[in-house]
Each structure stands twice: as structure tokens, then as C-alpha cells.
Amino acid sequence: MSHHDHPSHVHHHFENEVQQFDSDKMGMWLFLVTEIMIFAGLFCAYIIYRTHNPEIFHYGHQFLDKQLGALNTLILLTSSLTMAWGVRAAQLSQKKTLLTMLALTMLCAFGFLIIKYFEYSAKIHHGTLYGDRYVWQTDEHGGEHGASGDEAHSMAEAVADAQAVSEDAMAAEAAGGTSTMNASMAVPSSQFALAPEGPSGFDLNAPEEQKEAAAHSFPQPAKAHLFFSIYFIMTGLHGIHVVIGIICIFTIFVFSARGAYNSTYYTPVDLVGLYWHLVDLIWIYLFPLLYLVD
Amino acid sequence: MSNKSHHHEPGHPTVGHVSPLPQLFMVFGALVALTILTVALSGKLPGASGMMIAMGIATVKALLVALYFMHLRYDRPFNGYIFLAGILFVAVFFGFASLDTATYRRDILPYEADKLGAAGGSEEAMYEEPRKAYQNAHQGKSLHTSEAGEEQPAAESEDAGAAAH
Amino acid sequence: MSSTGQTVKSILTSPVHPEVNYLNATKGFASWFFTLDHKRIGIMYMCSILTAFFLGGVFAMLIRTELFTPGQLMFTSDQYNRVFTLHGAIMVFLVLIPGIPAALGNFVLPLMLGAKDVAFPRLNLLSYHLYVIGLVMALLVLGLGGIDTGWTFYTPYSIQTQTPVVLITSAAFILGFSSIFTGLNFIVTIHKMRPPSMTWFKMPLLLWALYSTALIQIVATPVLGITLLLLIVERVMHIGIFNPALGGDPVLFQHFFWFYSHPAVYIMILPAMGVISELVSTFSRKHIFGYRFIAYSSIAIAIFSFIVWGHHMFTSGQSNLMNMVFSALTFSVSIPSAVKMFNWLTTMYKGSINLATPMIYTLSFMFIFAIAGLTGLPLATLATDIHLHDTYFVVAHFHYTMMGSTLFAFVAGIHYWWPKMTGRMYNQKVARFAAWLVSIGFNVTFFSQFPLGSLGMPRRYHLYEAMPDWQIYHQISTIGAYMQMIGFLLAAYALISSLSKGKLAPRNPWGGATLEWETSTPPITFNFEDTPDAGDPYDVESWQWSDEEGGYVKVRPSVVDEDHAE
């Protein structure tokens, strides 16, 4: 059964390394198509709500920081460059360059996540959250509202509501036996505690985009929360992909440190590279769609 | 089709295409320039054209990434077809779903107008009632209280969870 | 492209029953559960899927028994809703979708192709493990009392109900990825693992069908994934995209859901059609008629399946415009289906028809599929669908397609490849009797539901006390269900008892001309001693019956017929 030219990295069921390489690449491309289809669902939701409720996008996008978004775009583009360079290094058996490039790529990925963290916490802080956790008020008097309970519910009430809902939902779902989803839920609900302490409306210490928003003359649309639902789900799923990307890059980093890749066998680096470029590619669309709404 | 290339120079791969460094840098430069262009143009163009241009630029960037960083230009053409087929199905999905939502919109608008009228013109009040009802319905408590056990044996575990809470 | 005499000789001289085959090569639980051998994975898939089928069948019997009377018999409405939801969810996600591709496909695809394994054996194993996780999660849901949303999880009810929807949708999400990985593997295998002699048009039609299926699995299933993910997020985080109470749009959920779930119907039926294409030729001792048309029709069905999903939504509030577009497009699917049906029929013409057990199921398939396809016409037609939608007419129609067609082909395939899988022959008399019982029982069960539905009985109804006239249809249906149950149990007995009592199977018990019959019985771990030379997959004349062997033997190299090569 053994073929005379069957190198160790070629699996038994393949005839030769070209067959194996082509198979792996095609498999990866097919997988990337499934990734595109997954995001397609979200883009579809975006397009439909954007078409029919443009006002919520015009209103909501003011809360996003264009500069931070652009910075993140540049960071991801840089990481794509380092990744492509890393693949080249692997192809040419340049171990040191490969390790450097992978490390740089991971660094960029972490940078991206850190900036995302700041963006998210600003939103958590101001209650510009998804769905029924959206509690942002366009109240110019800052911190005063909540007295008139008949109007939209006050910040404190809303936060209490949201907490109650999330905890009850957790209890229900825990009884329903899911654990992973609940674990992820625990984070935002505990951070809700921040909100009542902080200023609930417009204040001078708020980041730039908040001032912009308050200064803006748009009335708040009824479905404004949908923008943030779409924003969080799209960037959240993208963020999860970034995290998975970091794990993959770290894995090949460890393997390449052990000298696993060289010009005869570098397929994993190539495949992780493809995945990482796709993550970048999706962000290339997310950035203008969410941050640069005209 | 360079995977079939047979230049067995030492240190050169037998499969795959090696991108020259200047090319990578040029592509990167173009990507950065296009990003800056998008940001610069945002808010400056009237109406829908801004969005169109932003999407056009994004597509050029995506193509650059796909063709050069992802080596699609030098890859087996079939992998490119896979990619294009994916985009095509996305288009089918978007096309039909948006066409439908756009046409049944006329059933939603009068409803929202009616509800808005009923809520005294306040958009917030309009969603207040369904929102509250939904939040309450969704809380972990069982719909059935005293007789839940007899009528819904399956709900017991959840009752227990809610009660513990 | 005819193969050399030497190849034939080497095939004939390789042992029919090798000492070491894939079943006994290694022993122990781990050697199975962590195997990379596609045949073992296929067998494990088959066992798991049949377990799920048993479970779904139990729920089916509970439903039919409950509906024997118009009032409440055993269940409250709430319990009944859970039972029918579990029946649907288990049958769709755990039985029908993975059924033929993952169980039979995994076993036969590399064999038919002449490959040693699928392209990504580890991914294949991962796909199976994901399936097992999905199965366990479904059982967990069962333990928690089940869910009551219906298998379609329509919002906003699925957002509001108190049952563990998140768990079952997570299970379906994971099963989706299991399905995606199977499809991905098959596409790459078919593209890259074919031996040089196996050209595209020498591939058996089952492979064309599996290829088309894999295309759907890859493109459509991720959309199910994101839909279910959004539903989970909707429940846990209240995002409001599908929730009208938060300004969302419930009809959009249906678009998302059916973009996957309509093509999913073809994930079920396409490989079934592939199996039937193999069996019709083998058991008629005839070359398949219209090979290229059948192959192309599979691809056509796969592509058309993506543009017809709106026909599930004619009454949902979908706009008139889209109703018309989707109705017109829906008819496009009927053409390739008709093409297949006529080609199978022509294949039988002037053949020598062997009514062995798989052929009984095949003929039942053709009978049932004819009804299934034809009753699709009034459902695709706008005016009549408005009346028939969400009634038992639809229930009958999709059981004719999903159970009568897909499952019958699955069972036919199991009976067909059983000797190759296990090395044993089962008792033909018992199995044939079971096949008749199942077929007749099936038609009794579901034909009665056509008039029931067109008279107006809505689906998912627990009580029908207001309409006592409907009881007789339900009673006939329930009696048929019990007939089927006995039939399936008998079939299971015939197969299982063959493991200990069955006589050794020959290399080729039925006379099929595809490559899997050229290897030993059961096959060795890497399928073939030498890469086989692919000829015409339907040149059944190159295999002749031999009393001495108790099976068919290859009498000449298979030749590529001029007609076929054209």
C-alpha cells in the first residue's frame, strides 16, 4: 500500500501532496461560503430594516464612533497584511518571519477586540443596547427624568426591568437546561449595575459621539433599539469570529515554533490565513454599513 | 494555476503561489487609501448615492483582499467559482426577501398609524403595551399557578427554577 | 476507456471474504467511536439515525393513537403539542436530513468512487460526534418535558413559550453543522478523490445526487444556523428582530426559516432519488435510461430548490406579488422530478425484474413518489393552496414525500447494501413480507389524510370534537400506522437476526455494476486492494448470476457503452 513518494505529511488516503493541498483548499473555500451565508442572514436583516426604517439607522449610527471604527478597519487590514506575509514566510520556510507575522496578527486582533471593548462598554454605560434593554433617553436635562412614570420608563426602572428579565430568563433557561447561553448572559446583566450610578442622559464627560447625538436634531424613532440589536448581533458574531481566529492563529503559532511548517507543508497556515482574510472582508462591509450611514 | 509549477528551487513550495512582498504592500496601501476615502466621503454625498459609493468602495476592497491576500487570482478557478456561487445565493436570498418585505409594507404602515393614533401620537407609548405584555409573558414564571402540576407536568421543572429564583 | 483484462482478473482473484475486514480490523468501543474509517462512521450514523427513527416513530404512534377519538384520549392539548413537535423535530433534524447522505452516503460514496476514504476523515468523525451531541440534546429536551412550538419554531410563539426552545434550537444548530461538514466532505471527495478512470459521467447517479445534496447542505444550512442563532438571541437577549412586540417582523423569520427548510426537503429527497436510480437499474438488470438527464435533473432540482421557498408562505401575509412569483417558480421543480420518474420507468422496460426486498421498496417508492409529486401540484397552485394550506392535505403530501419517499429509499438502501455492510444475507421472505406491510400500511395511513385535509381539517389539531365526520379518516389512518409499525419491527427483526443467522453474503448479491460490488464483502479497511478501474456504472450485463457463488460474478470488463459515453 505504501507509495514510494508518499511524504509523511500526506495522509494515507491521498495519492500525493497536490491532491491533498487542493482538497484542503477547496474544503476551506466551501467552509468560507458557509460563513458568508451565515453573515448573509444578518446582512439581509440589516438591508430589510434599513430599507423600511432608514430613520432608525440615521439615528442610531450617531452613537457609534466613526474614528474608532476606522481605526479598527485599519487594524484589521494591517492584520490581513501580516497574515498574508506570514503565509509567504511559511511557503519560503522563513520560520522567524512566520512567527513574527503571526504574533503581529494576533496583536492586531487583540487591538481590535480592545477597541471593541471600549465601544461596547460605552454602550452598556449609556444604555444604548439591543432590544428591550435599550434605555437611552434624549432628555436634555440629564439625570432628571424618571419622575414621570407615565412616559417611557425611567432609567432606573428600565435597568431594574432589564435585570429582572435577564435573571428570570436565566432561571427559566437554566431550568431548561442550557448552560452556555446563560453563562454569556451573566456578563451584560452584571454590568447593568453600572448604569444607574452613571449619568443617565447627556453629560459633559460622555464620549464625543454622545454629545453629537444629543446635539443632533433627530427625534428618537420608536424602533431605535433595532439598530442596536442589529449592531450588537453583527459586530458580536464578527467578534466571536475574531476570537476563534486568535485561537487558530495561536495554535499554528505554537506548531510553527516547533518547526511544523516549511515549504513542503504549510497548508494550516494557508487555511487559517484564508479564514482570517474572510473575517477582515466581512468587517470591510460592516464598517460602512454600521458606522457611515448616510 | 501555479500549483502545477514545478520549479523545485530549494525553499520554494511545490504547491501554491508565493505572493511577492511588493505586491502585498501595494495591495495594503490601496486598502488603506480606500478606507480613508470612504471615511472622508461619508456624510458628504447626498441621499442614497453615499451608500452606493461606500458599498462600491467596500466591494473593491473585498475584491483586493480576495484576489491577492486570499490568492484567488492564482488559485484553481473552481475555488473562485465557489466564492461567486456563494455570493449569487446571497443575492437570491436578499432579492426575494427584500422584495417581499417591500411589498407587504403597505399592510404594516396603516397598522402602525392606527396604533400610533391610539397611543396618542407617542411612538414610545405605542410599543409600551406589547413590550410590557411580552416582557411579563416571557418571565420565568409559569402561566399556570396553583394547578400547574396537574395540568402541565412538563412545566414543573421550570416552575421549580422560577420558584427558586 | 475499456479496462484491461488484468484488472478483471485481479478483482476476481481478490478474496470475497477476507480474513481482516473493516468490521474486525480493530476491536473495542474506542476503535469505533473514534474511527476515521468512513464505513464505520456510516454504520454508526445508521445505528444512531435508526434509534432516532424509533424515537420519532414512538411519537408518531402516540399522535395517531390520540387522534383515534375526536376528544381527549391520553394527552392534554399541551402534552399533545409537545408530542407532535418532538415527532416533527426528531424526524426532520435527526432522521430525514442526515438519513441517506450521512448513513448510506458515508458508507458507499468512497466505495462507489473507487477512493480509499472521504477527503477529510477527521471532519467526517467530527460531523458524527456533532450528530451525537445533537441527539443527546434532543433527548435532554425530551427529559425536560419537550417543546411545544412545532418543528418550524415560528415566532413570536417560539419567543414566548416557556418550554426549552433554546436547547432544542441549539441542538438543531449543532446538527446543522454536522450536516454542513458532511456536505463539504462529499463535494471535495467527489471533486478531488476520484481515481483517474472515474470521470464525471462515469459516476453512479447516487453520487450525482449526493453532490447536489451537498451543494444544498453547504449553501442553505448556514442560513438555518443564523436563523436559529437569532431565535436564541431573541429569547435570551430580547433583540426584537423577529418579535412584533419590539417592532420586529415575524414574517421575516419565515423567510429565513424557509430559505433553508425548503431546500432541506431536497436534502432529503435528492439522495433518495439517487438510491432509487441505482436500484431500478440493478433489479431490472438493465442499463439506466437517460443517465445524463437524471444527473442534470439532480443539479437542476438543487438549484431550483433555492428559489421556491415562498410557497410555504402563501397565506402567511407574504405579498401577492411574491406569492405569484413563488408559485410560478415552484412548478419548475416538478419538471426534473417528472424526468426522473419517466426515466426509471423506461429503465424497467424489457428488463428482467427481480422482486427482491429492495425492489419492493423501490416500487413502493415509485408509487408513493408519484402521489407525492402530483399532490404537490394543487399545493403549488395559488388558488387551491389557499384552501389546502395548513390542513391535513399538506400533512399527507409531505409525509408522502418525506416519509414515503425518503424513508422508503433509505430502507431500500439499507436492504440493498446490508450484505456489503455486514457480510450477511437476511431472510428474504420475512423482509419482503415486511416491505409489503410497510408499503400498504403507509398508504392506508396517509392516503386517508388527503380527503380529510381537503375537507378542511387543520393540521396540529388535538381535538376535533366539533367535526365528528372526520373521525373515520383518522381511524383509518391510525390503523394504517399500526400496520406500518408492525412492518418496520418485522423488517428490523429480519435485518438484525441476519447478523447471527444469515448466510455469508457473496461479493455481489444483486448484480449491481458500481464499484462497491467489486471489493470484498465486507470491504477491507481501505476499500480496495488496488485502485479500481471505473467502467460504465450501469453495465449490469457484465455481471452474471452464478449458482456456484450464490451471487453475481463479473464475466467481462465493464464497457462504456457508446450511448452512455455520448
Add this chain to the structure above:
Amino acid sequence: MNFATATASSLHLALQEGRGQTFWLPEQASTAAGGVDLSFYIIYWIMVFFFVLLMGLTFWFVVKYHKGIHPKAEHTPHHNLPMELSWILIPLALVIVIFWYGFKGYMHLTSPPANAYQIRVEAQQWTWSFVYPNGGRSGGKMVDDQGQAVPEAYLHVPENTDVVLIMESKDVLHSFYIPQFRVKQDVVPGRYTKVWFKATKAGTYDIFCTEYCGKDHSSMLNKVVVQSQPEFEAYLTKLKDRSPYSPAENGEYYYNIFGCVQCHDTKDKVTITGPTFVDAFGSKVNVDGGATVDMDENYIRESILDPMAKIHSGFQGVMPTFKGKIKDDQINDIIAFIKTLSSNVPEDVKEALRQTPEPGGEASGEAMNVDDGNSAESAAAGDAASDAASGNQE
């Protein structure tokens, strides 16, 4: 295709025994039914033809070429282009014809005439209610707690008149289906959907919910009564003018049609989803948050208009608000009805509430006159009225 059409319609007429129910379809009771049934029978005979053709051939081949009779297969060509094309093109032509008939029938089903008579339909788990242009309201459970049919629950429509139903859902998806009219339309929360018909035969027909909507989906039934124009007018007047009835009777009626009956028992002192009404009035109620309130007129009114304000301890706050939907006098009647169920209320008071008022003058009669048929405005007006009412007590 004239021949096919003629054949199909004559066969379908032959099958219909005096326009009643056939083996396949229920009787026809609307103008749409004819077109739908024509399409159905055209397709039906196409189906029968192809089924007989396919299965006849299969059976013939199995008998004639069975292994026992025909031990050796004959070599025949493996493909034949004209044959393949014929079974592509003939079905293609047929499905185009089928589509066309279906399309025509559908156009009739979905194009309500401009001046059709409008009735609003509200669906909720698990009842239907109907609001007529004059403000009259019917719906709720068809059978009361005593097992008596409640004819006021039915939808009434005039015969030979174009009727369009404007439907909305308060909770989840439902679907409105009348088999004899061949109409079906989902009722979707967050928007209106429409269904129209012109009933051609006086009689009573079933209404089903055909979109799965939860626990009692199969009990979400109602009936449509098709009656002559004068009978319908009389019924509408009766619905609108409830002055011949006592406050308690009216209260029981509203209790039913507003769906209170779904969750509040009035007979056996049991808990369904909400608290029972038996002996409720005049009792002390513990509410969430630890307070105790009197179960009096104010608490009932508040609970109807703002159910979340004070939730009865031990119950989940699932009751929807009726603000903007119910009028103040209707609340008064419901309070009267609840009073008559309580042993805490003196017998003479209860007796007074059971008294039919003299014609002309009592409050409950005037309640309905607010309405002018314009739903949006009337809802807003009702809202303002109830806002005022709830403001009074705060």
C-alpha cells in the same frame, strides 16, 4: 384548453351532489369557491391521468418483465432525446396551464371590491372577536361555562354582500379559515391582514385557526352565520343596543367577548390563569410588593386598564391591557357582573343589577353611542375616555 376545462367542470359538477359536500371538497358557500374548485378539479384529473399512466406502466412492466417470465433483460437504447424532451415539454405546458388557473382564482381571492363591508377581526390565544362598523362587538367562547351555546360569539355576515375582514393579532400568529368559503389568511401581530368573501348561501359555517398558536390551538374555533340583509341588520342593532339587557347580563356578555373568560373563572371558584371572580368583589387582595388592596370598583377598573399596576400575589402579570379597546360603561357592566358573583355583595344590590332597565335612559345604553364607525378615531376617543377614567382614581 377549452375541452379540458369543459371536461373538468362537467366532471366536477357531476361529482357534486346538489352543491353539497363532495368526497374531496366541502360545500361551496362563497363566490370564490367555484374558481378554486375548478382549479382543484383540473389539477385533480391531471393527477389522476398521470398517476394511472405511471402506475399502469409500472404494473404492466412488473407483470410482463418479471424475472420468472422474462429471465433475460433485452438490450435497449440507453437514451432517446425525443422521449426526454416530450416528458420535459408536456409537463411544462401542463404546469403553465395549472398556474394560470390558480392565478386567476387567486386574483379573485385577494382582490376585495373597493366598497366591501368592513368587519374588524381580533385574534388572540385562543379566541376570535369581531367588531362591526357600528361598534357592535361579538366573539369569545362559543360555549359558556354551563355548556350553553353563545350565539353572540359568532361572526355574522350578510348574504350576497362583499365582506372584507381586517384582521389583527394581539399575541402570536393565527390563521383565519372557513373551508366552505375557500378562504384562509394568517393573522400576523404587528400588521393588518385582509380576507374577503361574498357568501352565497345562508347558513352557519365553521371558522378554524390553522396556524399553530399554542396550547388550545385546536379549540380556537368560531362560526360564521350567513343571513339575509334584514336579519343581519336586526342582529347588528341588537349587538349595538344592549339596553334591553341588565347591567349584569351585559357584563357577562362583555366578559365573554373581551376574552376575560379565558383566564377568569365565574362558576367553580377555580384558578385558570387569573384569579376567579367568584366571591372576589369586596374581598381583600394581596398584591405584589406586599400591599393589600380592596377588591372594589377602582381596583377592577385599574386592573382592566393597567393590569401591571397592582398584580394579584401568586399570579403572573400576563393580562393584556384593554386601554383604548374597552369603553367606560362596558367596564361598569363588567363590574356589575363581578358583583353579582360575590357573596360579599348584598342580595338586593345584586338583584338591582340583574334588573333590565326601562327603555331609554340608563347609562349602559348610551355607552355604545360614542362610536362613529371610524376605528382609529374611535379607538383614540376611547383611549382618551379611559385615560380620563384612570386619571380620576389616581
